[in-house]
Amino acid sequence: xxxxxxxxxxxxxxxxxxxxxxxxxxxxxxxxxxxxxxxxxxxxxxxxxxxxxxxxxxxxxxxxxxxxxxxxxxxxxxxxxxxxxxxxxxxxxxxxxxxxxxxxxxxxxxxxxxxxxxxxxxxxxxxxxxxxxxxxxxxxxxxxxxxxxxxxxxxxxxxxxxxxxxxxxxxxxxxxxxxxxxxxxxxxxxxxxxxxxxxxxxxxxx
Numbered sequence: 001x002x003x004x005x006x007x008x009x010x011x012x013x014x015x016x017x018x019x020x021x022x023x024x025x026x027x028x029x030x031x032x033x034x035x036x037x038x039x040x041x042x043x044x045x046x047x048x049x050x051x052x053x054x055x056x057x058x059x060x061x062x063x064x065x066x067x068x069x070x071x072x073x074x075x076x077x078x079x080x081x082x083x084x085x086x087x088x089x090x091x092x093x094x095x096x097x098x099x100x101x102x103x104x105x106x107x108x109x110x111x112x113x114x115x116x117x118x119x120x121x122x123x124x125x126x127x128x129x130x131x132x133x134x135x136x137x138x139x140x141x142x143x144x145x146x147x148x149x150x151x152x153x154x155x156x157x158x159x160x161x162x163x164x165x166x167x168x169x170x171x172x173x174x175x176x177x178x179x180x181x182x183x184x185x186x187x188x189x190x191x192x193x194x195x196x197x198x199x200x201x202x203x204x205x206x
Contacts, residue, residue: 008142011093016069039170066114074183
């Protein structure tokens, strides 16, 4: 029987359009018009208005922000296809603690709860027990990780572990042996790496 791969998948800006929602809120609050293209590295503070500065990071903990994200185009179909093929898909995502507003009296959800709820809504094919919250993702066992964070991409390659860099403006300067701009690119890489017999079959029909 074919050994099925364990595929680790990040959430923000891999499955979900986080930066799009993040900057929509910032632009609305600070009367700005920036897009992700202004980020040529991981540090966003220097790319926003001075009156915002480090407050740009507070949006990471804004109540409900992770419940209002759009899935990346094609991500749901590829996840379903991989699961149908027999792959074990694990979501490995970092999550800030608590929330910015309400303090100890806050009765709403926290970012981790919101992430799980979003995944259950948009990716019901992935069991909630397959969701791992971790910053040091290289400690999670799997055959490949799909991620966007430059430091994580660098660490996996340093350890000679397989990682697919989901391209965003802030990681374009990060060398990556495997890089994808779309979920169709991700699909092609995963078929080539783990299901070459299907890639050949698909190619022969095209």
